[in-house]
Amino acid sequence: MALLNSGDKVTDTLVIDRLLGEGAFAEVHRVRHAYLGLQAMKLFKRVASLEETDDMLGEARLLSTLGHANIVRLFDAGTVQTPEGLRGFFTMEYVPGGSLERLTTAYPRGVPTDVAVDVMEQIAGGLAVAHEQDPPIVHRDVTLANVLVGYDGSVMRVRVSDFGLAKRADPFTLMASARGTLVFMAPEVLGNQGYSCASDVWSVGTIAYLLLTNHFPYEDGVRFSSYSFSRFNRPLLPPSRYNDDVDPRLDEIVMATLELDPRNRPATAGVLAGALRGRRESGSRPSEERARRLAAEALRLHRVPGELPRATELMEEAIDLWPPLREHHQPRVRLWRRGVVM
Template sequence: ACKAVTKAIGSVSGYEQLQREIEILKKLRHRHAVQVLAVYETSRKVYMVMEYCAGGELLRGMREAGFPFDLSIIQLVIVNLLDVLKYLHDHGIVHRDIKPENILLHHALPQTHRSAAGGVGTALPDTPMYADRPLLHIKLSDFGLATYTTSCTMMDNVVGTPLYMAPEIVQNLGYSAGCDVWSVGVMLYLLLTGYARDTERLLHGMIQNGTIEYPDKIWSHVPPSARDLVQQMLQIDPAQRITAREALSHPW
């Protein structure tokens, strides 16, 4: 796969961010982070040859293959995502744009058949087709907004995708690595409730109002331990928010 970026004439900051993205990608050595294989530069463009992920975007790949949003699948996605975030944060890197579109499937998923009662909690078929490789192998991609930070550094530039942006970013209060955990919390909230458009709008409104609620209509089937993890990730106060390392040790 190749990512081509046109150099913006007169944009020093844009070129610096591009160089930072390349530098970060070259340093990454994690099985759940997309690898850059080569970089070529002309007077007008920069070409990044990236590791190819045949399965495409996570949600699209799951839906096209007829995969149910089974709890075990959601756990696998979140654990792998938290694992690469812990790696990034331990190395002083914040991604700043965690969202489903930036999570790729390394290989295409086998076609399955969703039952009439599909959705969260539907069991995956127990077949040999999954025995030779991981059922889902995700790769975090698009480090275009990634930057360096430390536990003592607070950033203040507003970047990211609105639905997944932490409150401290929106309110321009300064932020650090906790903004990535918030984004994963938003993803987990939506994955556990089926990723419906209505739920996206509901959650976005709650985030804007500064209060996250868990209506029984969409949460009654979710295990209490999973809900507890979401609640710890979606703490409005970043000082109270769980870290990626802590989340990996959560009982769920």
């Protein structure tokens, strides 16, 4: 049973309209503001003291520092009396389009590539603002449910929401403790090695891969709750294997977000956003397209037993064909020549 119901007054100007959904830690209600219209309100379920209330409202304080078109806007925060006692809440903009989960159901055969890339760019743009803080703010729970899709007229606008697990990274290690939704978690997070900006990038890559292919990366046919590290032993197919509209540069960007070693991923969402912007602005030339496709094939092959020499040859050919690939891939080639797979 919900803590608050339709018609309940939160403040003198705020009234509950209806319940939108709930999770383990909070309920989300649509509320009506006397002057500002419809808003969304997050109401925390279990708060036993004023100190815990203050801790829960840390999300509101984080959001209030991140003014960006691709981050949900925060309006107000406070406490309200419920039948279960005093609970913390904050209000934010109401996005009637729903989450990315709803978007995926609208395209049962796969989200169009241009739409998927637009979503990826906007998520990265919003997270980049968080990652650029000092120390960085790491979201730790970037999932389909926590990305909202609305429209400004006919233009889609994506907003990253639910910073409920967000945490400022340790200023020395730039790592945050591991929490979040299992299927979108990076390998190092599943291994209890902590969360970093690169772990958020993995989550964005997981969303992009799913939107482009209708498959989760490293999918192994079992329930996501029972995912094991063994699935990472198989090579990851580039998105173009499932979707002919994915170009070599997009293949490379998405595959980079899903590198098992976080040191080989874009370090922050800002770096990822820059790569996506560069792809959009520069376009591709024939030699570049072939080089990137060769590089993508090399990345696929290098984890296949016995195929490392062939992968090395393909990557060297790609670098010769398009020298700008050298900076990113040459260190990998040196390791491959020594038989080292990272």
